[in-house]
Amino acid sequence: MKREDYISWDEYFMGVAVLAAKRSKDPNTQVGACIVNKSKRILSTGYNGFPYGCSDDTFSWDREGEDTKYQYVVHAELNAILNAHGKSLEGSRLYVDLFPCNECAKAIIQSGITEVVYLYDKYADEPETIASKKMLNAAGVRTTQLNLHRDTITIDFNRNK
Ligand SMILES: O=c1[nH]c(=O)n([C@H]2C[C@H](O)[C@@H](COP(=O)(O)O)O2)cc1CO
Numbered sequence: 001m002k003r004e005d006y007i008s009w010d011e012y013f014m015g016v017a018v019l020a021a022k023r024s025k026d027p028n029t030q031v032g033a034c035i036v037n038k039s040k041r042i043l044s045t046g047y048n049g050f051p052y053g054c055s056d057d058t059f060s061w062d063r064e065g066e067d068t069k070y071q072y073v074v075h076a077e078l079n080a081i082l083n084a085h086g087k088s089l090e091g092s093r094l095y096v097d098l099f100p101c102n103e104c105a106k107a108i109i110q111s112g113i114t115e116v117v118y119l120y121d122k123y124a125d126e127p128e129t130i131a132s133k134k135m136l137n138a139a140g141v142r143t144t145q146l147n148l149h150r151d152t153i154t155i156d157f158n159r160n161k
């Protein structure tokens with residue numbers, strides 16, 4: 001008989017997004033994304049970080065002041081889209097832990113992604129998030145908040161020792 005405590009597709013894809021977020025060097029908010037096609041194949045992943053060549057150790061991770069991370073950071077969603085390297089994302093789904101901003105919404109819409117699945121929306125009151133929802137709605141991109149039945153999945157590298 002098959003085991004019953006396997007993870008669902010949603011847990012798997014959001015789990016991949018959350019694992020990608022663990023690569024982020026942002027001290028305040030780590031975001032991960034995972035793009036999946038209609039056949040449930042993972043096309044790409046991404047997390048928020050600076051562009052190639054822009055060192056995490058020399059560019060600023062500050063949130064305030066003249067030189068902030070906001071000038072440099074590539075958002076997780078955009079990185080996932082760019083990491084697909086021109087593969088068609090038509091009709092695909094984007095799993096991301098944080099609801100996408102307006103700039104990511106533009107890229108999501110233009111790349112043909114038709115659904116955004118997210119976990120939380122901590123910047124819901126910001127103008128960027130309101131604009132994002134306005135655009136995603138207008139373009140017919142579905143937005144679905146995931147309500148998972150478990151809070152954690154443990155990754156144990158020693159489980160078969
Ligand atoms: O859609 C997003 N995707 C994404 O990757 N981010 C990143 C940019 C920043 O590195 C971080 C937000 O930083 P903070 O919460 O400190 O303002 O999350 C931020 C948003 C905004 O919602």
Ligand SMILES: [Zn+2]
Nearest residue numbers: 075100101104
């Ligand atoms: Zn964004």
